[in-house]
Amino acid sequence: EVQLQQSGAELVRPGALVKLSCKASGFNIKDYYMHWVKQRPEQGLEWIGWIDPENGNTIYDPKFQGKASITADTSSNTAYLQLSSLTSEDTAVYYCARMITTQFDYWGQGTTLTVSS
Amino acid sequence: DIVMSQSPSSLAVSAGEKVTMSCKSSQSLLNSRTRKNYLAWYQQKPGQSPKLLIYWASTRESGVPDRFTGSGSGTDFTLTISSVQAEDLAVYYCKQSYNLLTFGAGTKLELK
Numbered sequence: 001e002v003q004l005q006q007s008g009a010e011l012v013r014p015g016a017l018v019k020l021s022c023k024a025s026g027f028n029i030k031d032y033y034m035h036w037v038k039q040r041p042e043q044g045l046e047w048i049g050w051i052d053p054e055n056g057n058t059i060y061d062p063k064f065q066g067k068a069s070i071t072a073d074t075s076s077n078t079a080y081l082q083l084s085s086l087t088s089e090d091t092a093v094y095y096c097a098r099m100i101t102t103q104f105d106y107w108g109q110g111t112t113l114t115v116s117s
Numbered sequence: 118d119i120v121m122s123q124s125p126s127s128l129a130v131s132a133g134e135k136v137t138m139s140c141k142s143s144q145s146l147l148n149s150r151t152r153k154n155y156l157a158w159y160q161q162k163p164g165q166s167p168k169l170l171i172y173w174a175s176t177r178e179s180g181v182p183d184r185f186t187g188s189g190s191g192t193d194f195t196l197t198i199s200s201v202q203a204e205d206l207a208v209y210y211c212k213q214s215y216n217l218l219t220f221g222a223g224t225k226l227e228l229k
Binding site: 035037044109 | 168212218
C-alpha cells in the first residue's frame with residue numbers, strides 16, 4: 001500500500017530553520033518526482049517545488065527560491081523540506097505529494113508548522 | 118508564470134443538483150506533442166489532504182465516482198458534478214502542470 005508519512009507538528013521561533021520529512025512506503029521514491037505544497041490557514045494551495053530523488057535535481061517556484069530546500073534520502077525512502085529564516089508568513093500546513101506523469105496521485109497527511117515567539 | 122483563475126469562489130447547492138465550476142488559465146495548457154491538456158482537478162474536504170479527481174483535463178482517477186466529469190481544452194476547463202451528494206462538500210482546486218505548477222484559488226462547494 002502506498003503511503004506518505006509526514007513528520008509531526010512543529011512550533012519554531014522566528015528566524016529559525018526547520019526540516020520536515022516525508023517517509024514513503026509501498027514504492028521507491030527514485031521512481032517518482034516528489035513535491036511539496038504549502039497551505040496557509042484558510043487559504044489555497046501553493047506549489048513549492050519538486051525533487052527527482054534519483055539524481056537530486058530540484059525545481060522551485062520562484063517565490064520559494066532561497067526560502068525552501070528540498071532533498072531526498074533514497075536509502076531511507078524519505079523526502080525532506082527545509083525552510084529557513086522563518087517568519088509568521090511561513091505558518092502553514094505543508095504537504096508532500098507523489099507525482100505520476102503530471103498529477104499528484106498520493107499525498108501525505110500534512111505537517112503543521114507554526115512560527116511564533 | 119501561468120495564472121489559474123477559478124470561478125465561482127463559492128457555490129451553495131442542494132443535494133441532487135448539477136454543479137459546474139470553471140477554471141481558466143492565462144495560457145494554453147495543451148501540449149502539442151502529447152495532445153494532452155496538463156490540467157488536473159483536486160478535491161479537499163475539511164481537515165483532509167487534497168485528493169486527485171481528474172487529470173489530463175478529462176481522465177477520471179481510478180475510484181472517483183462517475184458523477185465527476187472534467188472537460189475543456191486550451192485555456193478553459195470545467196468540472197461538473199452531475200448530482201451533488203452531501204459528501205461532495207469540499208474545496209475544488211484546478212492545477213496546471215504545463216509550465217512548473219500552479220493551483221487555482223479554489224471553489225468552495227457548500228450545501229444549502
